[in-house]
Every structure is written in structure tokens, then in C-alpha cells.
Amino acid sequence: MSDKSILFQQAAEKIAFDTEHRQKISFNIGKYDQAVVSGKQRYVQLELAKQRAANVKHKTLMQLDKYLVEFETNFIRNGGKVIWARHADEAVRQISAILTKEKVTKVVKSKSMTTEEIGLNEHLEKLHIDAVETDLGEFIVQQAGEKPYHIVTPAMHKSKQDVADLYHLKFNLDEHSTPEEITAYTRKILREEFQSAGAGITGANFILADVGGITLTENEGNAIMSVAYPKIHIAVVGIEKILPSVEDLDLFWPLLATHGTGQHMTVYNSIITGPSANKFGPEQMFVVLLDNGRSDLLSKVKQRSALSCIRCGACLNACPVYKNIGGYTYDTTYSGPIGSVITPHLKSMNDYKHLSFASSLCGQCTEVCPVKIPLHELLLLNRADAVKEGWTLPSERFVMKTATRVLKKRSMLDMTSGSTKNLVLKYFFKKQWGPRRTMPELAKKSFSELWREQNGK
Numbered sequence: 368m369s370d371k372s373i374l375f376q377q378a379a380e381k382i383a384f385d386t387e388h389r390q391k392i393s394f395n396i397g398k399y400d401q402a403v404v405s406g407k408q409r410y411v412q413l414e415l416a417k418q419r420a421a422n423v424k425h426k427t428l429m430q431l432d433k434y435l436v437e438f439e440t441n442f443i444r445n446g447g448k449v450i451w452a453r454h455a456d457e458a459v460r461q462i463s464a465i466l467t468k469e470k471v472t473k474v475v476k477s478k479s480m481t482t483e484e485i486g487l488n489e490h491l492e493k494l495h496i497d498a499v500e501t502d503l504g505e506f507i508v509q510q511a512g513e514k515p516y517h518i519v520t521p522a523m524h525k526s527k528q529d530v531a532d533l534y535h536l537k538f539n540l541d542e543h544s545t546p547e548e549i550t551a552y553t554r555k556i557l558r559e560e561f562q563s564a565g566a567g568i569t570g571a572n573f574i575l576a577d578v579g580g581i582t583l584t585e586n587e588g589n590a591i592m593s594v595a596y597p598k599i600h601i602a603v604v605g606i607e608k609i610l611p612s613v614e615d616l617d618l619f620w621p622l623l624a625t626h627g628t629g630q631h632m633t634v635y636n637s638i639i640t641g642p643s644a645n646k647f648g649p650e651q652m653f654v655v656l657l658d659n660g661r662s663d664l665l666s667k668v669k670q671r672s673a674l675s676c677i678r679c680g681a682c683l684n685a686c687p688v689y690k691n692i693g694g695y696t697y698d699t700t701y702s703g704p705i706g707s708v709i710t711p712h713l714k715s716m717n718d719y720k721h722l723s724f725a726s727s728l729c730g731q732c733t734e735v736c737p738v739k740i741p742l743h744e745l746l747l748l749n750r751a752d753a754v755k756e757g758w759t760l761p762s763e764r765f766v767m768k769t770a771t772r773v774l775k776k777r778s779m780l781d782m783t784s785g786s787t788k789n790l791v792l793k794y795f796f797k798k799q800w801g802p803r804r805t806m807p808e809l810a811k812k813s814f815s816e817l818w819r820e821q822n823g824k
């Protein structure tokens with residue numbers, strides 16, 4: 368068992384019985400569920416839209432190289448610069464080089480899980496560059512010294528009172544401040560940060576090949592502000608985010624909004640195709656195209672559909688395991704079902720294979736996914752990969768080998784009585800079965816014994 372697997376089990380054991388945590392998550396996901404139900408009703412043919420989106424993503428992934436080069440050509444023509452980063456450290460190195468060259472001491476960031484993936488903030492801190500998160504949820508978790516809890520709702524684990532307490536502690540605001548007062552206070556702080564930052568760093572929801580641009584989807588306007596004020600804009604994007612055409616957005620924008628928050632459309636949707644052509648906005652714009660294990664996942668024919676993900680977060684909200692153990696237990700940038708599927712490929716199968724087992728395989732995640740990723744099936748494929756790559760324990764291999772031999776032969780199965788089999792189950796599997804479930808009891812008589820008794824042969 369890897370260290371990460373042990374830590375995961377310990378953290379899950381603890382948080383699953385934290386009733387306060389459970390209440391907060393149930394409350395927030397409950398509100399999300401209500402919004403999504405009414406959001407989906409606006410679709411006349413939701414299944415058709417989902418199938419179309421899945422087809423577009425599949426087609427795009429099959430020609431990823433073509434579309435990425437098309438984007439690069441068009442974006443450079445628009446005046447932008449493209450940086451190809453094979454790994455997280457390459458991306459960080461290149462971003463650091465730009466900021467150092469331009470003598471930037473402060474950056475404003477709009478919510479980006481890709482920058483979390485490459486650990487950008489930690490590296491900027493080493494360079495003494497202030498990285499200010501400007502999405503309200505991200506700002507809250509940054510002030511609390513925490514990481515995002517959820518890919519769409521970073522502060523989902525905090526109640527209104529938790530946030531009021533935090534602002535009281537950090538900014539001496541009244542401990543009974545309302546969400547409106549907290550938002551207004553944050554807005555005031557961030558206005559000054561936008562105006563004094565040397566660079567704006569964003570992710571991108573989509574990359575558009577035909578126009579050579581990126582898109583930003585948000586509800587607060589902080590992403591536009593992060594782009595509009597500073598003289599440099601750096602967007603860090605996974606290569607799988609590409610869409611062939613700006614025309615695909617009429618399908619993907621509503622799907623992302625509906626499945627992400629239950630809105631028909633997110634409040635602000637921007638398409639940015641390069642640096643500003645006039646004196647307003649960024650003079651330089653860079654797009655960092657991040658691979659970081661995505662090509663390896665693309666090479667796996669059965670698993671590449673995981674790259675279709677548009678990071679709507681719906682599978683997290685639907686997952687009974689996520690609802691019990693919460694976002695931090697995963698100890699990964701991307702949590703929930705999609706995180707369990709992609710993290711072993713983006714990081715290490717040995718360290719993160721245990722996530723494939725953190726699933727009831729109920730299929731809820733697959734059901735809600737707007738791009739029809741068969742998430743629960745991909746979890747099974749990860750389990751198979753872990754076995755094929757030899758990451759299982761020798762004791763597990765021995766038990767499985769023996770079980771296979773016995774289960775394949777009726778004569779061997781019938782060699783021992785039901786009570787002996789129950790003893791074997793108890794001895795070998797009790798620990799894995801866990802302390803809170805009763806071990807299933809095998810029947811005293813086997814099927815063939817019963818058959819012989821009833822049919823006389």
C-alpha cells in the first residue's frame with residue numbers, strides 16, 4: 368500500500384464521520400442540485416446536446432495535433448505568443464522567466480485549476496511575486512491558507528459563518544458580516560490589486576483553433592479585470608481544452624453553465640484572441656499549452672475520452688463518495704470521479720491507484736456528465752492498469768491467483784465445506800471489508816451439493 372493510499376484512508380475515515388462537514392456539503396450540493404434540475408429543463412433535447420458535445424470532443428481529440436497547430440498559427444497571427452510545456456516544471460519555468468524579465472512583483476489570478484496543477488503560486492512565492500486570487504471563492508481559500516476544495520466551487524466546504532469568522536480574523540470585519548458585506552469588502556480590496564498588478568494569469572475554459580483565441584467563463588467579472596488592467600496576460604491551459612471552432616461555443620457554453628451551476632448561461636463569457644490592439648488591455652499575451660501527462664492519456668485508446676472533460680464539476684456533486692469524504696481527502700488538484708480517473712495518468716499510477724477504488728461504481732458520475740465520459744468504466748480500466756503494471760501487493764496477487772484457480776474448478780470449490788470457506792473469507796478479507804460491514808456468509812451447502820440432494824445425481 369502506498370503512503371498516499373494510507374493517508375487517504377485515514378483522512379476518509381475521519382471526515383466521513385464529521386457531521387458538521389457533512390451538513391455544509393449537503394446544504395451546498397443541495398442548492399446546486401435544485402438549480403441544475405431547473406437549468407436542465409430549458410433543454411428540449413438534452414441527451415442530443417450531450418451526444419453532440421461528446422462527438423465534437425472525440426473528433427477533436429482524434430486530431431489534437433492538427434487543431435493545436437491551427438490555434439498556434441492563428442494566435443501568433445493575432446500577435447500572441449504560444450509556449451508549449453511538456454511538464455509542469457517547464458510551464459513554471461517559462462512563466463517565471465516572463466515575469467522576471469518584465470520585473471513583475473504582483474500578479475492577479477482568476478480561477479484556474481491548471482495553475483493549481485503546476486503549483487504556480489508556490490513557485491511565485493519563492494520568486495517573491497505576490498499571487499492574488501481574485502475569484503471570491505479562491506480568495507477565501509487563499510486567505511484561509513487552503514487549496515480549492517472543488518473544481519468549480521473552491522470554498523464549498525465553508526458556511527457563511529465560517530467565512531465571516533475568517534474575515535473577522537484576517538481583516539477585522541464584524542464577525543456577523545453578511546455575504547453581501549463580505550463581497551463588497553473583497554471587491555474593494557481587489558480593485559486596488561487589479562490596478563497595481565504587473566500581470567494577469569488566467570486559465571481558459573476552451574481554446575479555439577479557427578480564430579486563434581481562448582475563452583473565459585465566469586460569474587464575477589474578475590477574469591476580465593485580471594486581463595484588462597495588467598499589461599501582460601498569461602493563460603495556462605491544458606492541451607485537451609481545444610475546440611475546432613468558435614461556432615462550437617453555442618453548444619458548449621450552455622452545457623458548461625447548466626452542468627456547472629445550473630445557469631442557462633454563465634454571466635460573463637469572453638473570447639480573447641491576442642494582446643490588445645489599442646492602449647487599453649494587455650500589451651503582451653501568452654498562452655501556455657500544457658501537456659503534463661495528457662499525451663500519455665491520449666495514447667490509451669479506451670481511456671482517452673477522459674480528456675473530453677470540460678471541468679463542469681457535475682460528477683463531483685453527484686458522487687456519493689465525494690459527498691461523504693469531501694474534496695481535500697483526495698489530496699489531488701482534480702478531485703471526485705474525474706480526478707480519480709485522470710490523476711493516476713497525470714501523476715503516478717502507483718501513488719494514486721487507490722482512487723480508482725474510492726467508488727461505489729454506481730454510475731451517477733457517468734449519468735450526469737455533459738460530454739458522456741464513461742467515468743465509472745474508466746475507473747475499472749485504471750484498476751486493470753494498476754494490476755497490469757504490477758502495482759499490487761504480492762499478498763493480493765497470491766490471493767487473487769489462488770481464488771481464480773479455485774473458482775474455475777467446481778471440484779476444488781467443493782473440496783471444502785461452507786464453514787471452512789467462511790473461515791477463509793474472514794481470515795483473508797475481513798480487513799479489506801472494513802470494520803463497519805458484516806462479512807457476507809456463504810451457504811453451508813454448495814450449489815452442487817444441493818443439486819445432488821434434489822436431483823439425486
Ligand code: SF4
Binds near residue numbers: 676677678705732740
Ligand atoms: S468528467 Fe464530465 S461531469 Fe465530471 S467535471 Fe468533467 S465534464 Fe463535468
